[in-house]
Amino acid sequence: MEIVKKVRDGDVRTVSRLIRRLEDQIPEAKDTIKKIFPHTGRAHVIGFTGSPGAGKSTIIDAMIAEFRKRDKTVGVLLVDPSSPFTGGAILGDRIRMQRHSLDPGVFVRSLATRGALGGLSKAVGDAIHILDAMGKDYVIVETVGTGQQEVEIINHAHTVIVVMIPGMGDEIQAIKAGILEIADVFVINKADRDGAGKLYRELMYMLNMANGFPGGWRPPIVRAENMFDAESFGRSLEELTNAINEHYQNLVDQDLLGDRVKRKTMIELNEALHSAILDPVLTALVESGEMDSMADKLLKKETDPYTLAEKVAKQYLSES
Amino acid sequence: MAKRKLRIMVAKPGLDGHDRGARVLARCFRDAGYETIYTGCHQTPEEIAAAAVQEDVDCLGLSCMSGAHRYLFPATVEKLRELGADDIQVIGGGIIPDADYQVLYDAGLKGVFVPGITLDDIIKWINENIVPNMKD
Numbered sequence: 001m002e003i004v005k006k007v008r009d010g011d012v013r014t015v016s017r018l019i020r021r022l023e024d025q026i027p028e029a030k031d032t033i034k035k036i037f038p039h040t041g042r043a044h045v046i047g048f049t050g051s052p053g054a055g056k057s058t059i060i061d062a063m064i065a066e067f068r069k070r071d072k073t074v075g076v077l078l079v080d081p082s083s084p085f086t087g088g089a090i091l092g093d094r095i096r097m098q099r100h101s102l103d104p105g106v107f108v109r110s111l112a113t114r115g116a117l118g119g120l121s122k123a124v125g126d127a128i129h130i131l132d133a134m135g136k137d138y139v140i141v142e143t144v145g146t147g148q149q150e151v152e153i154i155n156h157a158h159t160v161i162v163v164m165i166p167g168m169g170d171e172i173q174a175i176k177a178g179i180l181e182i183a184d185v186f187v188i189n190k191a192d193r194d195g196a197g198k199l200y201r202e203l204m205y206m207l208n209m210a211n212g213f214p215g216g217w218r219p220p221i222v223r224a225e226n227m228f229d230a231e232s233f234g235r236s237l238e239e240l241t242n243a244i245n246e247h248y249q250n251l252v253d254q255d256l257l258g259d260r261v262k263r264k265t266m267i268e269l270n271e272a273l274h275s276a277i278l279d280p281v282l283t284a285l286v287e288s289g290e291m292d293s294m295a296d297k298l299l300k301k302e303t304d305p306y307t308l309a310e311k312v313a314k315q316y317l318s319e320s
Numbered sequence: 321m322a323k324r325k326l327r328i329m330v331a332k333p334g335l336d337g338h339d340r341g342a343r344v345l346a347r348c349f350r351d352a353g354y355e356t357i358y359t360g361c362h363q364t365p366e367e368i369a370a371a372a373v374q375e376d377v378d379c380l381g382l383s384c385m386s387g388a389h390r391y392l393f394p395a396t397v398e399k400l401r402e403l404g405a406d407d408i409q410v411i412g413g414g415i416i417p418d419a420d421y422q423v424l425y426d427a428g429l430k431g432v433f434v435p436g437i438t439l440d441d442i443i444k445w446i447n448e449n450i451v452p453n454m455k456d
Binding site: 016 | 324325327346347349350351352353354355356357358359360363366367370371373374375376403404405
């Protein structure tokens with residue numbers, strides 16, 4: 001119970017250690033999450049996604065400053081990709097927000113994807129719970145630089161910000177499925193560059209074509225330009241912060257917050273079931289060498305994956 | 321149980337913008353399979369120590385080309401100690417005269433790496449000397 005108290009008291013060392021243990025999938029860390037779980041659900045979780053170099057980290061840095069001005073505490077989780085070859089990673093988002101590292105109201109932690117698809121790390125869901133239990137008013141999650149399909153963030157965030165920059169493609173990109181569908185707020189960053197007006201119009205067209213919005217929330221488009229012009233960048237950030245808060249208020253007013261939270265709980269339950277039911281089976285198959293011999297059979301075309309899977313399922317399901 | 325992954329931070333304390341070396345190292349740590357956090361130039365020892373604790377790294381590599389290593393490296397070790405994180409192993413490198421090695425070791429650095437040492441030597445040293453932290 002001691003560790004739960006330390007987390008709730010905001011002990012930085014305990015929190016960062018615990019996140020590490022979750023990333024490393026140490027079984028005892030899960031027991032701690034079980035105890036922390038009842039203390040969660042208070043923080044407003046904000047997700048930032050968008051292509052590499054769009055300016056997500058820079059905007060988050062400015063958002064932290066804006067939240068701190070309003071006397072709110074902030075936890076930040078930054079996800080960068082792991083190498084598929086070596087498993088190593090360079091976690092570089094933090095560079096943009098180092099100026100907050102001495103502020104006790106801000107906790108920043110970088111995570112590597114460790115092979116997870118969808119733009120996040122597997123540990124992110126639990127890490128959000130921990131920062132929430134730590135008492136942070138806002139938990140900001142930055143995904144890896146995304147393409148079109150990495151939409152996992154909607155399962156974790158109450159409010160999703162998609163950061164875009166001019167010059168990334170034609171109007172067909174704007175009607176494709178995927179990342180543009182998940183935005184609650186759009187940011188056009190580097191809006192002083194050529195093509196920003198066109199991007200704005202394309203997003204407007206895309207939104208105009210939508211057949212209504214859940215809770216009547218039409219995603220606003222915030223333009224941010226020239227971060228070196230403190231006054232204008234600051235104004236954009238204030239606008240963005242207000243839009244984020246309004247979105248959350250809208251979820252509350254329209255009774256939609258439960259839907260968002262349920263999405264996350266379903267995923268968590270799914271993952272927990274996976275690790276409770278499927279993982280032991282997979283481990284057993286690998287350890288007994290059965291996995292290898294099945295792969296050999298497939299290579300020799302002696303059988304097919306479906307037949308093998310059915311056989312394994314029958315064997316293990318009848319056991320319990 | 322999954323094997324624990326080594327986390328390492330590369331940091332540049334003080335007024336020193338020469339970070340080619342730090343970037344090469346960060347890249348080389350990535351290729352060695354470590355999760356590598358790079359915090360950029362112009363950091364104070366306080367900022368570096370606080371970041372190292374938030375990131376729960378096993379090892380902190382300091383790079384300094386400006387000649388201020390005799391002050392900045394020990395100051396960073398001291399800040400880690402103040403934060404109760406003296407188990408984070410600190411190593412350093414850059415333009416460091418032979419005569420200063422002992423000063424840095426005495427201040428608590430575990431390794432000092434200067435021009436002429438190969439990347440392979442550094443990785444080998446880390447693999448032999450840094451163990452991913454298992455404490456709570």
